[in-house]
Amino acid sequence: MEAAALAGLHAALRDAGYRVIGPTVRDGAIVLGELGSADDLPFGWGVSLQPGGYRIRRRDDNAAFGHSAGPQSWKHFLHPPREKVWSARRTAGGFEVEPADEPAPRMAFFGVRPCDLSAIKIQDQVLGRGQHAGSRYAARRSGVFIVAVNCTEPGETCFCSSMGTGPGAGPGYDLALTEMTGDGAHQFLVEVGSPAGADVLAGVPTRPAGEAATRRARSAVAEAAGRMGRSVPAGILHDLMAASSDAARWDDVAARCLTCGNCTMACPTCFCTTVEDTTDLSGDHAERWQLWDSCFDLDFSYLHGGPVRSSPRSRYRQWLTHKLGTWHDQFGSSGCVGCGRCIVWCPVGIDLTEEVAALEAEALRTLRDAAQQRGTGEEES
Numbered sequence: 001m002e003a004a005a006l007a008g009l010h011a012a013l014r015d016a017g018y019r020v021i022g023p024t025v026r027d028g029a030i031v032l033g034e035l036g037s038a039d040d041l042p043f044g045w046g047v048s049l050q051p052g053g054y055r056i057r058r059r060d061d062n063a064a065f066g067h068s069a070g071p072q073s074w075k076h077f078l079h080p081p082r083e084k085v086w087s088a089r090r091t092a093g094g095f096e097v098e099p100a101d102e103p104a105p106r107m108a109f110f111g112v113r114p115c116d117l118s119a120i121k122i123q124d125q126v127l128g129r130g131q132h133a134g135s136r137y138a139a140r141r142s143g144v145f146i147v148a149v150n151c152t153e154p155g156e157t158c159f160c161s162s163m164g165t166g167p168g169a170g171p172g173y174d175l176a177l178t179e180m181t182g183d184g185a186h187q188f189l190v191e192v193g194s195p196a197g198a199d200v201l202a203g204v205p206t207r208p209a210g211e212a213a214t215r216r217a218r219s220a221v222a223e224a225a226g227r228m229g230r231s232v233p234a235g236i237l238h239d240l241m242a243a244s245s246d247a248a249r250w251d252d253v254a255a256r257c258l259t260c261g262n263c264t265m266a267c268p269t270c271f272c273t274t275v276e277d278t279t280d281l282s283g284d285h286a287e288r289w290q291l292w293d294s295c296f297d298l299d300f301s302y303l304h305g306g307p308v309r310s311s312p313r314s315r316y317r318q319w320l321t322h323k324l325g326t327w328h329d330q331f332g333s334s335g336c337v338g339c340g341r342c343i344v345w346c347p348v349g350i351d352l353t354e355e356v357a358a359l360e361a362e363a364l365r366t367l368r369d370a371a372q373q374r375g376t377g378e379e380e381s
Contacts, residue, residue: 009175022040054345064179075271078140079123084287115337155344249355259312260347268339
């Protein structure tokens with residue numbers, strides 16, 4: 001598909017009744033918002049990332065998706081930061097409660113990165129299945145069309161390759177694009193992942209992909225796996241977190257952590273919420289709202305008498321060990337997809353991959369010291 005056909009793809013999605021959401025440049029960042037046309041995509045823009053740092057930059061080409069994860073994730077649209085649960089009004093005989101059952105919009109997510117596609121599947125597991133099969137999340141999710149974009153240029157803080165969530169998109173998309181620029185051409189390899197994807201693509205100018213183009217696209221994605229800015233030892237994370245509850249490293253990170261909760265807000269899989277009840281001055285009208293919450297909030301673990309996790313040390317430890325460790329026990333996978341947002345949007349630049357490496361090194365030292373002590377004890381006996 002030629003890059004000019006993105007306009008046709010956008011139009012086909014609109015004609016199918018979808019509200020098209022995708023990346024666009026606004027307020028000095030590449031953010032997610034409704035796209036009035038394909039021209040709203042961030043053509044020619046990339047990003048430079050570092051712990052605690054983000055900026056957009058001009059690229060040498062006109063790539064539409066030549067950037068990595070921005071400050072938002074798709075959970076803003078599936079699991080909104082703030083939504084009404086119900087409202088109530090006083091009547092002569094008591095109260096009448098009206099659930100906030102607004103129709104779920106049909107949304108097309110245009111430009112979902114493989115890491116974010118994995119994050120959506122994780123939130124499906126947490127918020128859309130089992131006892132939550134009838135939730136508002138499930139209703140919104142059922143109407144989503146996904147156009148994934150394989151990653152060919154990872155950011156400096158990305159580590160999806162080591163988490164097994166990228167740079168190639170796994171199942172779950174309706175259409176997947178791989179962008180190819182250079183030699184005066186700007187094209188996309190398009191892969192169909194569902195009957196709905198095939199129906200939408202039928203109205204878009206495309207042609208069969210030749211072997212050379214297919215090989216070039218596959219090669220670009222494979223090469224991206226070797227250019228990740230970070231990595232973690234994913235295979236040992238569950239056991240490492242379980243063995244690190246008393247690690248001295250938690251004191252080091254607590255000395256830097258502001259417990260602001262930015263990492264949980266930026267994370268595409270964090271899902272915790274609280275509720276807030278409000279009334280008007282007359283007392284005749286009341287509402288209940290659901291809001292995002294964070295385990296970094298002092299009141300998050302409040303029980304009668306005070307919070308369970310009163311120190312920054314305990315709150316950071318709870319977040320990291322749940323995300324990388326006990327999430328496996330609850331949901332059968334890690335809660336981290338390697339997008340690197342928590343690193344970029346931490347105001348003091350705390351790097352999850354650095355903390356994991358430090359915990360691993362401390363655990364190895366502890367094992368080595370214990371082995372030496374056992375050896376000394378055997379010699380003495």
